[in-house]
Amino acid sequence: GEDVEQSLFLSVREGDSSVINCTYTDSSSTYLYWYKQEPGAGLQLLTYIFSNMDMKQDQRLTVLLNKKDKHLSLRIADTQTGDSAIYFCAESRGGLTGGGNKLTFGTGTQLKVEL
Amino acid sequence: DTEVTQTPKHLVMGMTNKKSLKCEQHMGHRAMYWYKQKAKKPPELMFVYSYEKLSINESVPSRFSPECPNSSLLNLHLHALQPEDSALYLCASSQEATDTQYFGPGTRLTVL
Numbered sequence: 128g129e130d131v132e133q134s135l136f137l138s139v140r141e142g143d144s145s146v147i148n149c150t151y152t153d154s155s156s157t158y159l160y161w162y163k164q165e166p167g168a169g170l171q172l173l174t175y176i177f178s179n180m181d182m183k184q185d186q187r188l189t190v191l192l193n194k195k196d197k198h199l200s201l202r203i204a205d206t207q208t209g210d211s212a213i214y215f216c217a218e219s220r221g222g223l224t225g226g227g228n229k230l231t232f233g234t235g236t237q238l239k240v241e242l
Numbered sequence: 243d244t245e246v247t248q249t250p251k252h253l254v255m256g257m258t259n260k261k262s263l264k265c266e267q268h269m270g271h272r273a274m275y276w277y278k279q280k281a282k283k284p285p286e287l288m289f290v291y292s293y294e295k296l297s298i299n300e301s302v303p304s305r306f307s308p309e310c311p312n313s314s315l316l317n318l319h320l321h322a323l324q325p326e327d328s329a330l331y332l333c334a335s336s337q338e339a340t341d342t343q344y345f346g347p348g349t350r351l352t353v354l
Contacts, residue, residue, distance in 0.1 A: 158342070169248075169332055170285070170345040215284055219340075228340045229298075232284035 131218060131233040138239045145206045147236045149199040149216035156218040159192065160230070161201045164213045173201070173214075203238075211240045245269075246346035248333050254352045257323060263349045265316040265333030273339040274316040276308060277332040279348070285332055291316060292339040323353045 130152045139145045151159065157178055162170040176183045176190045176199075183190045189202040199216055216233040246267045255261050265274065273292045277285035290298035291310040305327075307319040316333055330350055334343040 157340075160342070162345070167350070169246075169347040170334075172342065172344060175342060213282075229287060230285075230343060235282070235284055 131216060131231055133214075133216060133233040133236045135234065136237045136239070138241060139206050141206060141208060141240055141242050143206055145201075145203040145210070145238055145240075147201045147203075147214050147216075147238065149201075149233050151197050151199060151216070151218045151231075151233075153218055153220050153231070154194070154197065156220055157228070158219040159190075159199050160217040160219070161188075161190065162215045162217060162232075164215065164235075166212075170215065206238075206240050208240045208242065211238055213237050246333055246335055246344055248331075248346040248349050250349060251347070252350045252352075254354065255320065255323065256354050257325075259323075260319070260321045262320065263318040263331055263333075263351075265318075265335075265346055266314055267335040267344075267346075268314055269335065269337075269344070270313075271335035271337050271344075272313060273336045273341070274310065275334040275336075275343060276306075276316070276318050277334065277345075279330040279332055281329075289318075290339060297339065320351075323351075325353050327351065328353045 132150045160175040161173040174185050187204045191200045213235045215235045217230045219228045249264045276288040279285040288302045289308045294310045305322050309317040330348045332348045333346040336343045
């Protein structure tokens with residue numbers, strides 16, 4: 128995860144918008160993902176964006192991609208207490224020796240939603 | 243349905259024990275993965291199977307032995323583990339090895 132950077136912690140009030148940022152390094156990445164991980168649980172796929180897109184919206188989630196700056200963000204509208212979790216961005220890199228793509232995860236951002 | 247199941251949910255084992263972790267998916271996915279995740283860290287890739295053949299081994303110690311008996315099932319056999327191997331072990335699957343990965347809930351492993 129050292130090539131994909133995220134801020135470690137974000138605290139917001141319930142009802143506000145949350146913006147989680149991610150900086151990646153591989154300009155050849157084809158897909159970029161956002162996963163959510165609640166305590167003691169696995170990773171839940173939230174959304175993903177293809178590298179030739181600038182924006183994708185899915186209900187309360189908006190993903191923005193700035194390919195020039197290699198910057199990805201996830202905006203959560205009307206943040207709820209159930210959104211409290213760790214959020215990982217991940218980039219999909221190809222060219223593995225055995226074929227296929229490898230997910231390189233960011234360091235993760237702990238989102239805390241306060242009442 | 244994008245469900246990947248893993249058993250057991252929790253496992254405690256001694257350093258001389260032999261145990262296995264199990265992962266199952268019925269989505270027709272042809273690629274399956276094992277990841278290791280330490281607390282407050284991102285997951286680290288261990289193994290990739292594509293069409294039931296091991297395609298990637300990320301220099302994992304031989305005390306971890308993966309097995310893919312069929313296209314729906316992935317096992318991780320554990321033997322002579324060390325306390326530092328204690329972690330959350332995550333399984334994932336994807337349609338092909340280049341596609342979006344879906345994760346299971348994980349097995350929390352503690353090695354005493």
